[in-house]
Amino acid sequence: MAADKRDRFSTATRIRILGEQTAARVYRSQNRRQARRSRLTGRAALLVMVMCTLVVALAYPMRQYVSQRADIAEQRKQSQDARKRVEELRDEKARLQDPAYIERLAREHLHYVRPGETGFTVVDPDARTTSTDDRGATDRPWYSNLWDGVDNADRH
DSSP: OHHHHHHHHHHHHHHHHHHHHHHHHHHHHHHHHHHHHHHHHHHHHHHHHHHHHHHHHHHHHHHHHHHHHHHHHHHHHHHHHHHHHHHHHHHHHHHHTOHHHHHHHHHHHHOOOOTTOOOOOOOOTTSOOOOSSTTOOOSSOHHHHHHHHHHHHHHO
């Protein structure tokens, strides 16, 4: 019976020792995993910090780039509009070199007539009169208003 007790004790001791060894291995492997995790976490934190720094460092230049591209597009549009206006002015200049065009403008706007012609001004009685200035000079020709403006400018 003493031998039975020893064998049981020795088996229990062996199992206990085996359990302790297994627990130690598990504990060590957990420590290694945690150590790897902490290293990866540190690396990941450093990587995130570097990426954030790059984003912050590149944000202003990218904003400037986009803003300058918009400015360039605006300048191109203004340049195109200016070219169009220059062409219109060239056409107008060419028309103003034509004596027939000048005569037509004088007849339409200044009511000029050639010698021997009789000029008529037809006033529509149904036309609504509008005030050209605050004093109500509606029934006067435009040149009277012009001379009044010149006289008023001389007084001041």
